[in-house]
Amino acid sequence: MQAAAGAPNSSPDAPVRVEVPMPRTLFDRLTEHDDAPRCRYDERFKMGEFVAEPGFTHEGPTTETNHLFIRITDELAAAGHQVSWQSAGALRLLSDDGAFEPDASFYLDPAAVRAIEAVEDYLDVRLGYPPPDLVVEIDRSRRSRHKLAPYFRMGVKEAWTTSRGEVACIWVADSGSEDGFRLVPESRVWPGITRHDLNRLLFLRDPVERARLSRLLARRVAVGIAAGPPPE
Secondary structure, three states: OEEOOOOOOOOOOOOEEEEEEOOHHHHHHHHOOOOOOEEEEEOOOOEEEEEEOOOHHHHHHHHHHHHHHHHHHHHHHHOOOOOOOEEOOOOOEEEOOEEEOOOEEEEOOHHHHHHHOOOOOOEEHHHOOOOOOEEEEEOOOOOOHHHHHHHHHHOOOEEEEEOOOOOEEEEEEOOOOOOOEEEOOEOOOOOOOEHHHHHHHHHOOOHHHHHHHHHHHHHHHHHHHHHOOOOO
16 A cells, blocks of 8 residues: 655645555445545556545535535525536646645636536646636645645635634735735635635534524625626
């Protein structure tokens, strides 16, 4: 058994991926149950690839961002507004800076989603594939700041990060800054969601209050988007 080779900029915040040589019949027997880890089989190299999932402290905020986007979608649909975002939670990105695997990725353009839906391994942006509009990084061991410049060089519009100190941040590209990005108080991709809102949503302990806030933010975003021009 061996750990998958990491990229030069790989991070301990990323899920641990292990590759194991095995026949397909054995892989199928090992993964034919509901509790199987996230995995795939590489027919070319006869290799099973298994991903060690992060714990609840990591998955909780990731799941909550997905719940938020589902609620935004529902609010937009109820208002008769075309829904155009698409989640790509298991997206693996490849660029000149190395390989990256954000905890969540979101596309707003349906054409971009159609362009990537046939990709099964790394999405190489150098080949013209569109990057996500928004990426989410949930930190477990160290801050994801080192990943931001590569994401923005790919063409990502916005990044959400959290730290172990329970601080949520919203970042956008800024060619005039030394780092190439800067912290902003409000989302550009989903206007109406502030950094303070995001921080409260991801770290509220009470699930009832968390769901209530999520619905409130979804309605706020939907109202703002519905009042403007419809997405293409």
